[in-house]
Amino acid sequence: MLTKADLVDIRYGVQGFIVHKPWAMKIIKQIYRMFEEELEKTGHEPVLFPLVIPEEYFEKEKEHVEGFKPEVFWITEAGDEKLERRLALRPTSETAFYSLYALWIQSWKELPLKLYQSVAVYRYEKATRPFIRGREFLWIEAHCAFATRDEALKQIREDMENTRRVVWDRLAIPFLFLKRPPWDKFAGAEDTYAADTILPDDRVLQISSTHDLGQRFAKVFNITFVDKEGNRNYVWQTCYGPGVWRIVAALVSIHGDDKGLVLPFEVAPIQAVIIPIYYSEEAKSVLEKCEMIEGILKRSGYRVFLDLRERTPGWKFNDWELRGVPIRIEVGKKEIEGGYVVIFRRDTKSRIKVKDDELLTMLEKLKDDILLTLKKRAEEYFNSRIVKVQTREELIRAVKDGKIVFMPFCGSEECAEDMKVNLEGLRVRGTDIFHEEGDYGLCTWCGKTARFMVYAARAY
Amino acid sequence: MLTKADLVDIRYGVQGFIVHKPWAMKIIKQIYRMFEEELEKTGHEPVLFPLVIPEEYFEKEKEHVEGFKPEVFWITEAGDEKLERRLALRPTSETAFYSLYALWIQSWKELPLKLYQSVAVYRYEKATRPFIRGREFLWIEAHCAFATRDEALKQIREDMENTRRVVWDRLAIPFLFLKRPPWDKFAGAEDTYAADTILPDDRVLQISSTHDLGQRFAKVFNITFVDKEGNRNYVWQTCYGPGVWRIVAALVSIHGDDKGLVLPFEVAPIQAVIIPIYYSEEAKSVLEKCEMIEGILKRSGYRVFLDLRERTPGWKFNDWELRGVPIRIEVGKKEIEGGYVVIFRRDTKSRIKVKDDELLTMLEKLKDDILLTLKKRAEEYFNSRIVKVQTREELIRAVKDGKIVFMPFCGSEECAEDMKVNLEGLRVRGTDIFHEEGDYGLCTWCGKTARFMVYAARAY
Numbered sequence: 001m002l003t004k005a006d007l008v009d010i011r012y013g014v015q016g017f018i019v020h021k022p023w024a025m026k027i028i029k030q031i032y033r034m035f036e037e038e039l040e041k042t043g044h045e046p047v048l049f050p051l052v053i054p055e056e057y058f059e060k061e062k063e064h065v066e067g068f069k070p071e072v073f074w075i076t077e078a079g080d081e082k083l084e085r086r087l088a089l090r091p092t093s094e095t096a097f098y099s100l101y102a103l104w105i106q107s108w109k110e111l112p113l114k115l116y117q118s119v120a121v122y123r124y125e126k127a128t129r130p131f132i133r134g135r136e137f138l139w140i141e142a143h144c145a146f147a148t149r150d151e152a153l154k155q156i157r158e159d160m161e162n163t164r165r166v167v168w169d170r171l172a173i174p175f176l177f178l179k180r181p182p183w184d185k186f187a188g189a190e191d192t193y194a195a196d197t198i199l200p201d202d203r204v205l206q207i208s209s210t211h212d213l214g215q216r217f218a219k220v221f222n223i224t225f226v227d228k229e230g231n232r233n234y235v236w237q238t239c240y241g242p243g244v245w246r247i248v249a250a251l252v253s254i255h256g257d258d259k260g261l262v263l264p265f266e267v268a269p270i271q272a273v274i275i276p277i278y279y280s281e282e283a284k285s286v287l288e289k290c291e292m293i294e295g296i297l298k299r300s301g302y303r304v305f306l307d308l309r310e311r312t313p314g315w316k317f318n319d320w321e322l323r324g325v326p327i328r329i330e331v332g333k334k335e336i337e338g339g340y341v342v343i344f345r346r347d348t349k350s351r352i353k354v355k356d357d358e359l360l361t362m363l364e365k366l367k368d369d370i371l372l373t374l375k376k377r378a379e380e381y382f383n384s385r386i387v388k389v390q391t392r393e394e395l396i397r398a399v400k401d402g403k404i405v406f407m408p409f410c411g412s413e414e415c416a417e418d419m420k421v422n423l424e425g426l427r428v429r430g431t432d433i434f435h436e437e438g439d440y441g442l443c444t445w446c447g448k449t450a451r452f453m454v455y456a457a458r459a460y
Numbered sequence: 461m462l463t464k465a466d467l468v469d470i471r472y473g474v475q476g477f478i479v480h481k482p483w484a485m486k487i488i489k490q491i492y493r494m495f496e497e498e499l500e501k502t503g504h505e506p507v508l509f510p511l512v513i514p515e516e517y518f519e520k521e522k523e524h525v526e527g528f529k530p531e532v533f534w535i536t537e538a539g540d541e542k543l544e545r546r547l548a549l550r551p552t553s554e555t556a557f558y559s560l561y562a563l564w565i566q567s568w569k570e571l572p573l574k575l576y577q578s579v580a581v582y583r584y585e586k587a588t589r590p591f592i593r594g595r596e597f598l599w600i601e602a603h604c605a606f607a608t609r610d611e612a613l614k615q616i617r618e619d620m621e622n623t624r625r626v627v628w629d630r631l632a633i634p635f636l637f638l639k640r641p642p643w644d645k646f647a648g649a650e651d652t653y654a655a656d657t658i659l660p661d662d663r664v665l666q667i668s669s670t671h672d673l674g675q676r677f678a679k680v681f682n683i684t685f686v687d688k689e690g691n692r693n694y695v696w697q698t699c700y701g702p703g704v705w706r707i708v709a710a711l712v713s714i715h716g717d718d719k720g721l722v723l724p725f726e727v728a729p730i731q732a733v734i735i736p737i738y739y740s741e742e743a744k745s746v747l748e749k750c751e752m753i754e755g756i757l758k759r760s761g762y763r764v765f766l767d768l769r770e771r772t773p774g775w776k777f778n779d780w781e782l783r784g785v786p787i788r789i790e791v792g793k794k795e796i797e798g799g800y801v802v803i804f805r806r807d808t809k810s811r812i813k814v815k816d817d818e819l820l821t822m823l824e825k826l827k828d829d830i831l832l833t834l835k836k837r838a839e840e841y842f843n844s845r846i847v848k849v850q851t852r853e854e855l856i857r858a859v860k861d862g863k864i865v866f867m868p869f870c871g872s873e874e875c876a877e878d879m880k881v882n883l884e885g886l887r888v889r890g891t892d893i894f895h896e897e898g899d900y901g902l903c904t905w906c907g908k909t910a911r912f913m914v915y916a917a918r919a920y
Contacts, residue, residue: 009560009563009564011560011563012509012510012556012559012560013514013516013517013559014510014512014514014547017510017511017512018510019507019508019509019510019560020507020508020509021507022505022506022507022575025505025506025507025508026505026506028508029506045482045485045486046482046485046486046489047479047480047481047482047485048479048480048485048488048598049472049479049480050472050474050477050478050479050596051477051511051549051580051582051596052474052477052596054473054474056473057473069539070539070540071538071539072538072539073535073537073538073547074535074536074537074538075533075534075535075536075549076534076535076536076537077533077534077536077546078531078532078533078534078584079529079530079531079532079584080530081584086537087474087533089511089535096472099472099473100469100471100472100479103469103471104469115482120511122511124538124539124541136510136511136512138508
């Protein structure tokens with residue numbers, strides 16, 4: 001569908017590197033704009049750090065380098081020369097940012113420091129798949145430093161809220177925000193929190209994550225500040241990565257249907273397409289009405305396109321349905337005589353007649369209504385895929401049915417590994433972020449005391 | 461000044477790779493937005509091609525690869541593995557785009573194809589300087605393909621117009637648009653056209669260029685189309701590169717003064733800063749008025765900042781002057797009693813009293829007036845630096861005075877080289893794009909027949 005809807009071309013000659021075509025780039029630019037708006041509203045500022053990271057920066061945090069080194073692309077030559085030291089392509093930019101945070105942060109006055117960059121990152125992945133796992137992929141990375149641990153923990157909530165305001169509120173993609181089990185955290189972090197959505201094949205996809213870095217990087221990069229009392233302390237850090245690429249994957253697969261993409265209004269490169277339908281003798285009046293409507297909608301701020309290509313109306317209908325344009329406006333002889341237009345909604349595939357003078361009011365209404373419809377549909381599916389299980393039999397049946405399970409769990413990595421091997425790759429994804437450790441009966445899989453309620457699923 | 465105005469940090473540990481701080485990134489994002497608007501208005505669409513270019517794509521056009529190979533960074537390793545083939549970091553993306561243009565273009569229906577990407581590119585330069593010559597620098601590259609040579613030539617004019625609409629109309633940076641001499645053209649092009657501005661040290665800086673690629677790349681990449689008559693032809697191509705990084709350099713150095721940056725209204729991250737001036741007993745009423753003004757300006761769509769930092773007004777004045785904020789609004793006890801505010805213009809360093817109820821009208825007026833003032837000042841300087849010379853003595857004197865010269869020229873590379881050696885690096889930059897070859901008397905330098913009128917200057 002990615003190729004059919006003209007989002008990407010996968011024939012570029014290097015594995016894991018794709019060409020983003022205009023339709024994809026316009027969607028991606030909208031998603032970037034939404035996240036950047038939320039980040040700036042919550043006090044983040046844009047920066048741009050170099051693509052390359054010197055090996056000595058990269059190696060400072062031991063766990064971090066061990067986690068990422070197998071995935072790093074290295075520049076070793078330039079022109080005819082061999083470089084004196086290798087340069088890593090950024091797989092993520094903690095070590096680039098924090099080398100300078102050590103210079104920038106001196107006193108409490110510089111805190112909190114909240115910076116982000118919108119960039120591509122590079123990872124030498126074995127298996128690749130457009131928008132899900134690439135050797136080049138698009139994201140945002142926000143890196144924050146605080147005077148206190150409490151502020152850092154609050155930032156995790158803020159990141160979750162920012163994710164929600166874009167991904168759910170505006171793109172209608174439901175997700176769970178989970179605290180990952182310790183064996184699944186980011187290399188170099190104290191804890192990892194992440195948003196998981198569910199794709200139509202019942203596998204979960206991580207679409208953003210926030211890492212509680214504690215003072216680990218602060219200690220190795222020596223990022224300290226003098227507080228109001230004159231004492232020197234290490235900062236507390238978090239980093240947040242909304243996975244713009246993966247959000248496109250979720251958008252395409254969750255809302256799409258067998259006819260193609262279905263785009264929410266706000267993210268659609270074209271929000272309404274106007275299709276003239278006529279035989280040659282009616283051409284003039286039909287085109288006049290089309291142009292009038294185009295003008296009205298443009299002046300009202302809509303992204304509108306009058307399709308005058310030399311193709312049949314039917315071909316155009318299919319083309320725009322494939323691309324997911326939310327609203328199609330059909331104008332023909334009947335519509336002119338009746339003083340109305342026909343509106344086709346991509347989300348419900350329904351057609352309604354709308355009087356000419358009610359068109360703008362109707363579009364305002366549809367804009368909200370389409371989002372609500374997509375939300376309702378996505379949420380229903382999402383909720384239907386999650387099931388609470390208490391016994392081993394329920395668990396096995398749920399996994400066979402392709403469900404995401406919510407279950408009492410002992411908390412041990414061995415048990416999680418054993419489930420993965422025996423339950424078609426089922427993985428413990430973590431606990432709700434507000435969840436507290438306690439006594440939750442017996443672990444559904446191993447039968448030992450359950451200290452957590454966790455979500456488990458097959459994952460990308 | 462770049463460091464003082466908090467635009468960049470040059471302490472990142474790799475030569476030619478700088479950190480773009482928030483103030484720079486916000487300016488850069490505005491410049492990108494302006495160019496993208498103009499490009500989309502003129503029928504270009506956004507794409508994103510991979511950062512890496514396989515060596516076999518890169519080597520197809522002989523002149524191109526010879527020109528760029530000495531500057532290419534190569535990825536040769538990933539994880540613990542040596543890659544089977546080296547990957548180039550894009551120094552420019554002709555060979556990446558055109559490999560796929562060969563697949564995308566089949567018939568006249570796909571033409572013209574006008575695509576652009578906003579990206580960083582990578583060149584292994586020996587001497588580097590922030591915003592002027594970097595190993596990583598920011599630009600846009602637009603790649604167009606046409607059915608006819610005539611359309612390709614028209615595109616060169618369009619590119620010039622787009623440059624003018626951003627760089628002169630909105631950023632007040634004057635430039636000459638020149639056709640480069642044949643020995644100074646882009647590697648692989650038939651002809652190169654470029655915009656040169658003049659920096660305050662009297663050297664010219666190329667800030668954008670368009671290359672007439674003819675059918676050279678079309679032939680090596682086999683980009684053909686079937687025309688309406690059913691004949692298969694090669695496409696005609698152009699590529700356009702507005703140098704976003706260098707436009708920042710021009711913006712900073714041309715408009716700036718000894719106090720710091722001077723930003724045109726439209727590109728300024730903060731357009732108006734409000735500074736409260738008070739002793740403690742007046743705090744409440746002063747802050748109330750400041751907040752009221754902040755609210756009014758925000759609602760009118762201005763980027764405004766109320767500076768409540770714990771610093772003296774004088775410190776804040778200096779800080780915002782350094783950063784080039786166009787308008788400062790001062791509010792103190794006197795201003796409250798008199799029902800006015802004091803407005804300081806960064807461009808003229810003048811202060812005026814403005815009645816509260818005339819503030820918005822005044823800002824509207826100042827917005828245009830500041831741009832006009834910057835244009836006038838920049839143009840006066842620009843014109844004063846260019847002098848027409850006819851004799852060798854005039855030429856030598858003009859060069860000693862640091863002028864850009866407009867002179868009759870024979871057209872030979874040897875003569876140009878001889879001038880460069882003998883005249884402090886003076887280089888022939890080219891002819892006006894509407895210039896026609898003819899008889900222009902005698903070459904100012906060598907005395908042979910002059911077939912061109914050219915501009916010559918020392919250059920970055």
